[in-house]
Amino acid sequence: MEILSNLFNVALLVAMIRTTTPILLVALGGSFTTKAGIFNIGLEGQMLIAAFFAVVGSIWTGSSLGGMVIGVAAALLFALIYAILVVSFRANEVVVGLALNILAGGMTVSLLKAIFGTRGSVVGRGIVGLPKIQIPGARDLLGPSTAQLISGYTPLVYVAFFAVPLLILFYNRTRLGLYIRVVGEKPEAAEALGISIVRIRYAASLLCGLFAGLAGAHMSLGYITMFTENMSSGRGFMAVAILIFSGGDPLKVLAGCLLFGFADAFSLRLQTFGFPSYLVLAVPYAVALVALFVLSWRARPKRIRETVDTIRRALSVHPSGEADRNAPLPRS
Amino acid sequence: MDLAVDLSGITKRFGAFTANDSIDLAVRRGEIHAIIGENGAGKTTLMNILFGLLQPDEGTISIGGRTMLVDSPAVAIHEGLGMVHQHFKLVPSLTVADNIFLGMEIRRNGLIDRAAQVERTRVLSEKFGLRVDPQERVAGLSVGIEQRIEILKVLARNARIIILDEPTAVLTPQESRDLFQTLRSFVDDGMTVIFISHHLEEVMAVSDTVTVLRDGRVVATKPKSALNKRELVRLMVGRDVSFDRRPRTPNEGTVALDVTDLWARDDRRLTALKSVGLTVRAGEIVGIAGVAGNGQTELAEVLSGLRPASRGRAQLHGHDILDRTPAEIRNRGLAHVPGDRMVRGVDRNASLSANILMGRQTKRPFSRLGLIDWTTVHDAMRALIQRFDIRARGPKDPARSLSGGNIQKVVLAREFTAGGDVLLIDQPTRGVDIGAQEAIHDEIMRQRADGRAILLISTQLDELKALADRILVMFDGRIMGAVDGAVVDDDAIGLMMAGIDPAEMTEAS
Numbered sequence: 001m002e003i004l005s006n007l008f009n010v011a012l013l014v015a016m017i018r019t020t021t022p023i024l025l026v027a028l029g030g031s032f033t034t035k036a037g038i039f040n041i042g043l044e045g046q047m048l049i050a051a052f053f054a055v056v057g058s059i060w061t062g063s064s065l066g067g068m069v070i071g072v073a074a075a076l077l078f079a080l081i082y083a084i085l086v087v088s089f090r091a092n093e094v095v096v097g098l099a100l101n102i103l104a105g106g107m108t109v110s111l112l113k114a115i116f117g118t119r120g121s122v123v124g125r126g127i128v129g130l131p132k133i134q135i136p137g138a139r140d141l142l143g144p145s146t147a148q149l150i151s152g153y154t155p156l157v158y159v160a161f162f163a164v165p166l167l168i169l170f171y172n173r174t175r176l177g178l179y180i181r182v183v184g185e186k187p188e189a190a191e192a193l194g195i196s197i198v199r200i201r202y203a204a205s206l207l208c209g210l211f212a213g214l215a216g217a218h219m220s221l222g223y224i225t226m227f228t229e230n231m232s233s234g235r236g237f238m239a240v241a242i243l244i245f246s247g248g249d250p251l252k253v254l255a256g257c258l259l260f261g262f263a264d265a266f267s268l269r270l271q272t273f274g275f276p277s278y279l280v281l282a283v284p285y286a287v288a289l290v291a292l293f294v295l296s297w298r299a300r301p302k303r304i305r306e307t308v309d310t311i312r313r314a315l316s317v318h319p320s321g322e323a324d325r326n327a328p329l330p331r332s
Numbered sequence: 333m334d335l336a337v338d339l340s341g342i343t344k345r346f347g348a349f350t351a352n353d354s355i356d357l358a359v360r361r362g363e364i365h366a367i368i369g370e371n372g373a374g375k376t377t378l379m380n381i382l383f384g385l386l387q388p389d390e391g392t393i394s395i396g397g398r399t400m401l402v403d404s405p406a407v408a409i410h411e412g413l414g415m416v417h418q419h420f421k422l423v424p425s426l427t428v429a430d431n432i433f434l435g436m437e438i439r440r441n442g443l444i445d446r447a448a449q450v451e452r453t454r455v456l457s458e459k460f461g462l463r464v465d466p467q468e469r470v471a472g473l474s475v476g477i478e479q480r481i482e483i484l485k486v487l488a489r490n491a492r493i494i495i496l497d498e499p500t501a502v503l504t505p506q507e508s509r510d511l512f513q514t515l516r517s518f519v520d521d522g523m524t525v526i527f528i529s530h531h532l533e534e535v536m537a538v539s540d541t542v543t544v545l546r547d548g549r550v551v552a553t554k555p556k557s558a559l560n561k562r563e564l565v566r567l568m569v570g571r572d573v574s575f576d577r578r579p580r581t582p583n584e585g586t587v588a589l590d591v592t593d594l595w596a597r598d599d600r601r602l603t604a605l606k607s608v609g610l611t612v613r614a615g616e617i618v619g620i621a622g623v624a625g626n627g628q629t630e631l632a633e634v635l636s637g638l639r640p641a642s643r644g645r646a647q648l649h650g651h652d653i654l655d656r657t658p659a660e661i662r663n664r665g666l667a668h669v670p671g672d673r674m675v676r677g678v679d680r681n682a683s684l685s686a687n688i689l690m691g692r693q694t695k696r697p698f699s700r701l702g703l704i705d706w707t708t709v710h711d712a713m714r715a716l717i718q719r720f721d722i723r724a725r726g727p728k729d730p731a732r733s734l735s736g737g738n739i740q741k742v743v744l745a746r747e748f749t750a751g752g753d754v755l756l757i758d759q760p761t762r763g764v765d766i767g768a769q770e771a772i773h774d775e776i777m778r779q780r781a782d783g784r785a786i787l788l789i790s791t792q793l794d795e796l797k798a799l800a801d802r803i804l805v806m807f808d809g810r811i812m813g814a815v816d817g818a819v820v821d822d823d824a825i826g827l828m829m830a831g832i833d834p835a836e837m838t839e840a841s
Contacts, residue, residue, distance in 0.1 A: 173443040174442070174443060178426075181426075182434060185423050185425055186422070186424070189422060189434070192421040193421075193434055193435035194435060195434075
């Protein structure tokens with residue numbers, strides 16, 4: 001019991017909110033492209049390149065805001081290249097996305113060597129992390145342990161969670177949000193009404209780049225101020241999985257990200273309890289796999305359902321007589 | 333004369349093909365003007381030019397008496413034109429009101445004002461008698477209501493001249509009647525309706541003036557009162573086409589298909605066939621009449637092995653065919669022309685040869701040592717393309733490059749030469765040009781003369797009256813009764829199609 005109460009406490013919730021933030025930001029970014037009918041597998045690369053340039057930018061400008069802006073600019077550039085290739089030149093979205101992911105991975109490694117002369121990671125060297133925001137009065141009102149639930153995060157944590165209701169409003173009540181949905185769901189309707197599919201998809205791609213950039217900046221300037229090779233470690237792909245199952249719906253995206261964030265935070269806690277780290281690090285991915293399996297079981301294909309039906313029918317004994325007249329008989 | 337639209341000398345070429353050849357079209361204000369012609373006659377091209385979707389190579393467009401350049405739909409809409417496309421362009425996840433105001437949202441403080449849109453939709457809907465629920469989502473609405481929404485969309489943009497492209501192709505007869513009433517009320521309000529169709533009955537039913545197009549030219553513009561159906565067909569096709577009953581000699585042989593007490597369920601697991609019984613003899617055409625969706629599709633699917641039966645018996649030459657696979661049933665001698673040719677009839681992307689080969693790819697002479705001999709296949713297909721008059725460049729063309737009528741001929745060519753002596757033919761001429769219909773009917777009669785047993789399912793009563801020896805009427809999964817094809821009483825069939833037993837009627841009267 002002591003272990004459990006040490007494991008599950010406010011600190012775990014706080015950790016969960018922190019680990020949820022980057023994946024939530026990038027998944028909300030992907031929500032724009034998903035809704036606009038683009039299968040954007042390039043989230044990982046956009047996030048990684050932003051994380052790197054956020055570090056570079058914060059050193060150059062000496063400010064965390066400057067770092068964030070430069071990181072986001074890098075992600076936007078990637079998003080723009082993606083949009084040019086996929087929207088204007090109609091290249092295959094998976095191929096382009098994968099190529100940009102590989103480019104981001106390779107580019108950060110070589111730039112790390114070129115700029116900092118190191119391999120692996122860059123720490124210190126004047127990187128300025130994002131400040132923590134203390135909400136005035138929270139401590140007095142809620143007491144120290146509850147207050148840390150809502151106070152003391154870096155700004156992007158608040159951005160991520162406040163973005164969820166804003167996105168709901170965006171999709172339901174603004175013209176651009178509505179057009180993004182229409183372009184994704186029924187492009188010919190958009191075309192017939194003179195809505196430019198290309199322009200809307202560019203807008204969605206760039207909005208996606210903006211959020212993926214914020215996610216990257218949060219990773220390298222949020223709680224740890226450093227950049228390591230491949231530090232996005234599959235979060236962009238996890239976001240893609242969440243997007244497939246949520247259809248880009250902000251609330252469902254939030255639910256999926258919280259699940260992943262929880263698993264992530266939980267695995268970090270387990271590590272401190274001395275579980276072997278290679279097992280513990282697999283926890284978030286295992287949770288994601290199980291979640292995907294459970295979700296897809298509901299949408300399991302017709303053939304599986306029919307097979308199960310047939311087996312069930314073959315096993316059950318049919319009472320004969322008039323009442324059975326309308327019952328389908330199993331085909332021999 | 334007060335003209336709403338005046339097109340003169342419109343010519344449009346696509347490469348070497350002339351889709352519209354110096355067309356003159358004058359539409360008076362306040363009339364329903366039908367434009368009729370076969371597929372490919374240039375109707376849709378002409379309307380796309382009027383609506384600014386295409387630019388003419390020659391000719392001028394006047395709207396409301398002013399000659400102008402209509403170089404985009406925006407110009408056309410500004411001039412009071414509205415177009416209801418054949419394929420609806422609605423967004424399923426949005427509400428009715430959202431769809432109507434899409435592209436011209438009512439906004440307040442930068443946000444979409446849902447309440448105002450719903451209110452405006454309600455007002456429009458009441459004003460024009462087109463009932464819709466503004467807050468309902470479009471997903472799951474019937475096509476009739478979807479069309480209403482499309483019309484409201486056009487009205488919300490203040491259209492006074494409404495163009496409808498093949499509006500009844502997707503509607504039930506009841507929905508079509510409602511639509512015609514609506515159109516009539518529009519012209520009573522001083523609006524103008526241009527109505528594109530290749531359906532004779534509805535043109536005769538609803539229009540004031542008819543313009544007939546053939547091969548990109550206007551062959552006639554006449555008031556409807558000066559036309560009859562036969563003459564319309566002659567104008568459309570360019571020759572006399574007979575819908576009379578085909579002459580025949582009695583030719584009946586032994587019972588080939590015997591169905592008794594057949595029950596089955598549809599996709600929603602509801603009972604779709606209720607104790608269906610029928611026999612078809614060699615050299616006989618048995619027709620199945622009925623409004624679409626009364627079990628005809630399910631009957632065809634059960635007999636061809638595509639759907640399990642719940643109960644009953646069906647025999648082909650004395651062999652049970654229920655619970656057999658489609659391949660086994662085919663090998664027993666049943667050929668099936670499916671009702672939806674694009675879904676079950678052909679593979680759109682495969683070549684004509686591959687499409688006709690399907691089902692006999694393992695048989696000699698098409699297959700040798702387990703390999704397909706394409707030279708033999710193509711030669712055989714070339715012969716069939718000629719015999720069935722399929723308009724295609726060659727056997728290697730993909731099926732999708734053909735028109736609907738020619739695709740249907742591909743299906744017929746495959747099924748009629750598959751060696752089966754029982755033909756199950758579902759909707760042979762749905763969406764097929766009148767000229768091609770005649771050719772398909774000829775081929776069906778030839779199969780009858782060859783002694784094949786034919787079960788012909790059609791929603792077109794005229795087709796059954798021309799071809800069938802006996803007509804069975806289906807309603808709600810039951811066979812309501814049978815009539816002799818030679819002495820068809822339209823009223824009796826009509827009653828049975830509506831589910832009323834004619835015997836009861838005579839008893840009551």
